[in-house]
Amino acid sequence: MVPKEWRGQGAPVIAEDGVQMKTVIRFFLGILFISCSSSAFADTAQEMLSACKPIARANLSGAKGKATGPDTFAAGKCWGAFTVIQNVIERVDDRMLLIYNVCAPAESTRIQLIAMFVDYAEKNPQRLKEDFFDVFIDAMQKAFPCRAGK
Numbered sequence: 455m456v457p458k459e460w461r462g463q464g465a466p467v468i469a470e471d472g473v474q475m476k477t478v479i480r481f482f483l484g485i486l487f488i489s490c491s492s493s494a495f496a497d498t499a500q501e502m503l504s505a506c507k508p509i510a511r512a513n514l515s516g517a518k519g520k521a522t523g524p525d526t527f528a529a530g531k532c533w534g535a536f537t538v539i540q541n542v543i544e545r546v547d548d549r550m551l552l553i554y555n556v557c558a559p560a561e562s563t564r565i566q567l568i569a570m571f572v573d574y575a576e577k578n579p580q581r582l583k584e585d586f587f588d589v590f591i592d593a594m595q596k597a598f599p600c601r602a603g604k
Contacts, residue, residue: 497535497585498583500575500583502535503575503582505532506571508528509532510571512565532568536564539587540562542554543558543591556594557601559598562598571590571593573593574589574592575593
């Protein structure tokens with residue numbers, strides 16, 4: 455049963471300490487993704503490259519740059535991974551420093567992040583057997599380095 459104070463007519467659901475539940479859920483999904491990234495079931499950079507390449511090469515159309523790409527399980531896996539990653543790279547520690555030291559501009563799109571990962575993976579084939587998340591973070595740190603103190 456949902457507590458009475460959590461039932462809002464379209465209003466954001468707020469936890470006891472004032473944090474929006476959406477933020478809490480994103481945080482735990484990020485933690486789940488990160489913890490799974492080093493497990494035995496983790497995808498290699500090669501597997502994600504194969505899944506993401508069609509999206510990175512998709513045609514963009516419209517004012518918002520909507521991609522038209524494959525409607526496959528692999529493409530969905532790529533899109534889902536980058537949905538979580540886009541939120542994870544923005545996380546800060548208790549000193550308000552970015553945890554992964556990636557300073558991507560706020561206007562960066564998911565498709566841009568995917569394309570940057572694909573480009574980095576293709577230029578660094580020696581890393582394709584490594585864990586996807588590790589290769590992705592290195593690609594983003596190279597593409598979006600932070601200045602000291604961020």
